[in-house]
Amino acid sequence: MKTMKSALLGLTMLGVAATATAQGEQFIPLLSYRVGPYAAGGSGYFGGAIDYFNLINATGGVNGVKIIYEECETEYNTSRGVECYERLKTKHGGASTIDPLSTGIAYALLDRVAQDGIPMTTFGYGRADSADGRVFKWVFPVGTTYWSQAAAMIAYLGQKVGGVDKLKGKKIVHLYHDSAFGKEPIPVLEALAAKHGFELIKIAVAHPGNTQESQWLQIRQARPDYVILWGWGVMNPTALKAAAKIGFPRDKVIGVWWAGSEEDVIPAGDAAKGYITAAFSAPGTGFPVMQDIKNKLYASGKGNLDDPSRLGSIYHTRGVSYGVIIVEAIRKAQEKFGKGKVMTPEQVRWGLENLNLTEARIKELGVGGMFPPIKTSCLDHEGSGMVRFQQWDGNGFKALTPFMSGDKEMVRKMVDAGAAKYAAEKKITPRDCAKEG
C-alpha cells in the first residue's frame, strides 16, 4: 500500500519535474530498479540520490539551477537498461549524466555514451580499466573500482596477518557469482597471489546462488584461511548461512561492497554476525546532510524511501554519496562555464573530470567521513580507489578500518594495459592529457 502511495507521489513529482524542465533545469535520468531480484539495492541507492537532489532543490538548487530527474525501471535487465537510456537521453532538454547501477548495463552503454556525448558514472561497479580517462573519456568509475577493491581486500588481509609478506602460504578462496561481475577481480587477485605467494582457490556459484552446499563443502575440504565473497543478491545471505552450517568463522569471510548491505546480512540472522565487508561509503544518520534529509524531507512526508527505517542504510547513503558527487560536478562545471547556468553534458563531463573533493570540502558539504576524498583528472577517472572495512555485529555495521587502498601501483599498471587493449580494439586514439584544460 505504501508503495502505491509513493508511486502516486512519484508521478506527482514527475509532473512537477516536467513543468520545471520547461524553465530549463538540469536533467538527470535515473535508470533505477525498484522491482525484481535486486530491488532492495536499487530502491535504496536511487532513493538516496533522489533524496539528495530534492534536498538540493529545497535549498535553492545548484546556484539556483534545480535538478530534475525521471526514473525508468530497468529491473537490472541489460536490454531494458539500454531501452531506458534511449528513451530518456533526449528528454527534458537532454540528459546531463547517467548512472545505471549495473555492470551489465554499463558495459552495454560504453559505446553509446561516447557516441552521444553523455558522461556515465559507474560508482563502485562497471569496467575497472575505464578509470583511464585518456581512453574512456565519457566513463567515470568515480570513487573506486572492483580492481582497487580487490587490491584493498588483500591489503586488509595482510594487515590481519601482520603484513602482506605473511600471506605467503595462506589459502584464500574467491567465492564468486559466476558472471562478468564475479570474474572482474580475478586478474588482480591472481597477480597479487603471484606477488605475495598465497594460494588463490576460485569457486564459482551459478546464478542466482540460492543453494551453495557443494561450494561450501569444497571450502570445508580446502580449509582456507579466508574466503572472499564476491556475491550479489540472494547469493550473500545464502553464503553466510552455508558458512555457518559448515562452521566456517564469519570473521574470515570478506565480502565485496555489493555483499555488504543490511539487506545481505539481515536475512542470514545470527549466521551473519562477525562477517566483514568492504565499503566505499559509510552508513548512518548522524551526518549533517542525513539530518537535513530527515528533518526537511521525511518529516514532511517528502522522503523517497517507502520504509523510513532504511534512512541512513548502506544503500541509501551510497545513493546520497552519488548525489553529492554529481551535484559537486555540476557546481565545479558552473565555476568554469557560468554560475547559475544549466550545464551541457560536455560541461558536466568536465566537472566530473575535475572533481576535487578534499576532506575539508566533504565536511563542508555535510558528509564528512561518508566517503573518501576524490580527486579526478583526465588521466584518472577513479580519483580515489580507497575502501574501508566494516563488520556486522548483529545490529549494524561497525567500521574496522579508515578508508585505505591496496597496491595502487600494480592496479594502475593493469588499468593502463586494459585500456590500451580496449583502445586498440576500438581504434580509439587516447587523449593527450597535457593538452586538456
Add this chain to the structure above:
Amino acid sequence: MSFFLEVLIGGLLSGVMYSLVALGFVLIYKASGVLNFAQGGMVFFAALTYVGLLEFDLSPWLAIPITLVVMVILGLLTERIVLRPLVNQPQITLFMATIGLAFFVEGLAQMMWGANVRALDLGLQDEPIAWVSDHLNMMISKFDLTAAGVAALLVTGLALFFSRTRIGRALRAVADDHQAALAVGIPLQQIWGIVWGVAGFLALVAGLLWGARNGVQFALTFVALKALPVLILGGFESVPGAIVGGLIIGATEKLAEVYFGPLVGGGIEGWFPYMLALVFLLVRPEGIFGEKIIRRI
C-alpha cells in the same frame, strides 16, 4: 568416503527442498493438465504476505492462517478469472495464461508489501547437528532434516488425498479429460478451486522454508526453475515422483559440482539438472513415475 557421503546427503536434503516446490506444480498438473508457471510467484507471494503480516505485530500462529486464507482466495480468483474462461482450450493456452499470472502475482506481491528483503525466523536452527559432526565428521543441518520431515508428511498426505478420497479421484478424472469429467457430473470449477487452494497451501509451506533459509526476497521465484528438471525426472503428475526426482536432482547436481565442476571452471549447478533432465527425456519422456503415453496411430 566420508566427504562423498556428506556431499551426497547434503544433495539429497537440498533435493527435498526442490521437491517441496515441485509438489505445487504436480497438484495443478494433475487437476488441469497444465504446468503452472506461476508456482514460483505463488511461493514468493505467500512468504512475503506472511512476513508482511508479522510486521503488523501479528503472532505467527495468526499470520499463518491469514496467509493461508489469502492464498486460497488468490487460488479461487485465479480459477474464476483466468482458468474458467479457458475451459476446453488447448493446454498451451492455459500454460500461457499461467505465464501472465506469474508476472502479475510477482508484481502484486511487491506492490502490496514492498520489495525490501526480509528475514524469516521459524525458530529452526540451520546449523549442524553436534552429535553427527562429532561422531561422523559430517555437517548435517537440523533445518534440512526438518524440511525433509515436512516434505515426507506432505507427500503422504497428498498421496492419500489423491488415492483415497472422492475429490482426489475426481481430480484425476478432470486431469484426464475436462469435457468427459463434466459429462459425468464432476463439478469442474469446484475441483479447480480446491486444487488452487491446496496449491496455495503448498506454496506457503515452500515459501516459509525457502524464506527461512535465504530470506524473503524476489529470488524466491527462482526456486521454481529448480523444480522443472525435478518434474521431468519424476513425472508431471506423480506426487512420489516429485520426491524421487528432487532427490535425484539434488544429489547429482551437488556431486557433479564438487567432482566435475572444478574441471570445467565450476558453477555447473545452474545447467547440470537441465542437461540431466534432457538426457532423461530421450530415454523416458513421461518421467520415472509418469503415466506411459500410448496413442493410437
